[in-house]
Amino acid sequence: KAGVTQTPRYLIKTRGQQVTLSCSPISGHRSVSWYQQTPGQGLQFLFEYFSETQRNKGNFPGRFSGRQFSNSRSEMNVSTLELGDSALYLCASSADRGEQYFGPGTRLTVT
Amino acid sequence: QKEVEQDPGPLSVPEGAIVSLNCTYSNSAFQYFMWYRQYSRKGPELLMYTYSSGNKEDGRFTAQVDKSSKYISLFIRDSQPSDSATYLCAMIRRSGGYQKVTFGIGTKLQVIP
Numbered sequence: 448k449a450g451v452t453q454t455p456r457y458l459i460k461t462r463g464q465q466v467t468l469s470c471s472p473i474s475g476h477r478s479v480s481w482y483q484q485t486p487g488q489g490l491q492f493l494f495e496y497f498s499e500t501q502r503n504k505g506n507f508p509g510r511f512s513g514r515q516f517s518n519s520r521s522e523m524n525v526s527t528l529e530l531g532d533s534a535l536y537l538c539a540s541s542a543d544r545g546e547q548y549f550g551p552g553t554r555l556t557v558t
Numbered sequence: 559q560k561e562v563e564q565d566p567g568p569l570s571v572p573e574g575a576i577v578s579l580n581c582t583y584s585n586s587a588f589q590y591f592m593w594y595r596q597y598s599r600k601g602p603e604l605l606m607y608t609y610s611s612g613n614k615e616d617g618r619f620t621a622q623v624d625k626s627s628k629y630i631s632l633f634i635r636d637s638q639p640s641d642s643a644t645y646l647c648a649m650i651r652r653s654g655g656y657q658k659v660t661f662g663i664g665t666k667l668q669v670i671p
Binding site for chain 1: 590592594599600601602603604607646648650652656657658659661662663664
């Protein structure tokens with residue numbers, strides 16, 4: 448099976464702009480989770496989608512949003528970018544047992 | 559107090575050494591335990607998945623869970639320079655029809671040739 452794919456892999460944006468990241472899960476996986484990873488904070492949970500519904504949400508401001516489509520592909524959007532949003536954004540899809548399989552990530556740099 | 563505690567290291571060992579990586583947790587509701595390996599500028603890769611106390615072996619890797627002590631470990635035998643990476647523990651608890659995954663901050667391992 449193909450793994451989790453994320454696009455784009457790298458992104459440079461300016462403060463105040465918005466960005467949309469995309470994730471395609473492993474075929475057959477219905478759950479997609481998003482994480483922000485920074486050196487000091489580690490992996491921080493953003494949200495989880497299951498069958499097009501947000502099932503769980505972390506402690507991030509409303510500027511961070513996401514959605515899931517009927518084919519399980521997911522997007523996350525960050526509006527009004529801040530310098531502190533610079534991070535590696537990881538998408539993970541889950542099998543029935545709950546273990547998560549990660550994509551390669553999108554490295555976002557905000558200048 | 560964090561739900562999952564993991565020493566960030568770095569941990570440096572000579573090639574061929576046995577490596578021991580550990581995490582402790584405070585919430586007894588965690589039921590499933592995982593270890594991930596993450597190379598620099600890559601996504602985490604699932605190494606081990608366990609759900610019961612005891613040991614699980616896969617090649618040079620052994621995952622150990624002690625639910626009574628709320629402690630999990632990953633042992634790497636005959637460590638190789640290619641094992642140099644950050645290792646993250648992760649734990650799952652299920653409640654109300656959904657699950658929550660909590661990660662440790664990761665331990666950076668360097669295996670010196």
